[in-house]
Amino acid sequence: MSYEQDVLVDKGNQNEQKIKVERKDGEPTPAFKGASWAALLVGVSAYLIGLFNAAMELNEKGYYFAVLIFGLYAAVSLQKAVRDKEEGIPVTGIYYGISWFALIVSISLMGIGLYNAGSIVLSEKGFYGMSYVLSIFAAITVQKNIRDTQRAKDRN
Template sequence: MANEHELFPEKRNQDEPKVKVERKEGEPTSAFKGASWGALLIGVVAYLVGLFNATMELNEKGYYFAVLVFGLYSAVSLQKAVRDKEEDIPVTGIYYGISWFALIVSISLMVIGLYNAGSITLSEKGFYGMSFVLSLFAVVTIQKNIRDTQRAKERD
């Protein structure tokens, strides 16, 4: 049988310590990590469901899929390069430059593809654009969370 404090938490003695999850300094909260993964999942799944249901040719679907994968990879790569430079970890200028270039190209390919797409409506273009941006933002946040968690664990 449950004790009185489990049944009536408001009767808990105010001096009793609350159970607190241990989190290392600098580590993101579980809620923030979950929200980041949720945003990535929502963005990517929405984008892919939109592609699956689209009436465009298969080669067009392949183009938009490749742009998404390229964008996700380039965003993570750029986040890593920027973070490495910030933490005085050596990053070659060519890698740093290519990371920026790749992200700019992926975003440009998305914008150009959507601008020139005659087979999809304006609302669909907005849908693809927003799910693409959400996915890029989420993957950068996840990369940051992973790095912050790793760094917090190394400090101990």
């Protein structure tokens, strides 16, 4: 099953013309895909810009950068493992467990790091926490959209 979506096209001085855009069953809408990518870009960019401008030691900046990358990877890995299990694709218990463990550890490291950071004011801690959570959520959503789009294309 596919869905049709009307798109208005501006033809200059002429009247607007409707074009049918076909979307496969189960495929996310272009708006949702765009919003997911935008959220990932905003979250990661805000985090990195804040980190670049922060008045902290380079090793501390490296810690927060590594925690971001680790968290993004762990979140995508876990999302893939969960989807694979749901779709009947074999996933070993050890990989599934490590995926959960890695995400929990990355979030814990972020929380512990922010809690113990004496050089960061409370508003900055909140900024880093929120941009971190936004980035992780967006990475999961982007990965889901990529997988759903590929699956919809493979069906037809």
